[in-house]
Amino acid sequence: MSQLFERIDTVFLQVKTLDEAIPWYQENLGFELRWRQGGHACMNVxxxxxxxxxxxxxxxxxxxxxxxxxxxxxxxxxCERHLQERGVQTEPILDHGVVKTLDFFDNSGNRLSVCSW
Incomplete structure (x- = not known):
């Protein structure tokens, strides 16, 4: 563990518009809006x-x-069924041996990924 840093505080992802992205992340991924200010919105994951x-x-x-x-x-x-039921574009689950991954796309075209082991 780093003696300098305690944790990663947030991860940033650029989207087309917050007005379209916030409801997409809420409805499809279940994230809650923590705050919105200017051109940024923080989602609780x-x-x-x-x-x-x-x-x-x-x-x-x-x-x-x-x-x-x-x-x-x-x-x-x-997770794959959940996303597909909501019309989210997904790619096939990949088995990497110890870990499996599922890539999908948000409404801004960003590739996202979820893993399981």
Missing amino acids: AETPLTLWETPSGEAHTPHPYLAFNFYIKDLEA
């Missing part, structure tokens, strides 16, 4: 919140080009 950052006005949104983090869940198949 678990111990590390997700802070959505709105693409500045006049700029084109480019979906996140790589996976910078993933979520964890015990039942990956149930």
Whole structure:
């Protein structure tokens, strides 16, 4: 454990608009809005919140080009069913041996991932 830092405080993810992203994360992933100020909105996930950052006005949104983090869940198949029932675009579950992953996309086109082991 680092003697300097206690934890990762938040993870940032750029989205097209907060007005569209906040309800998407609430309705599809069950995240609660902690706060919203200016072009940022903090969503409660678990111990590390997700802070959505709105693409500045006049700029084109480019979906996140790589996976910078993933979520964890015990039942990956149930998560897949949950997302698919809500019309969320998913990719097939991948078995990496010790860990399985499921990639999916938010309404801004960002690739997100959830893992299980």
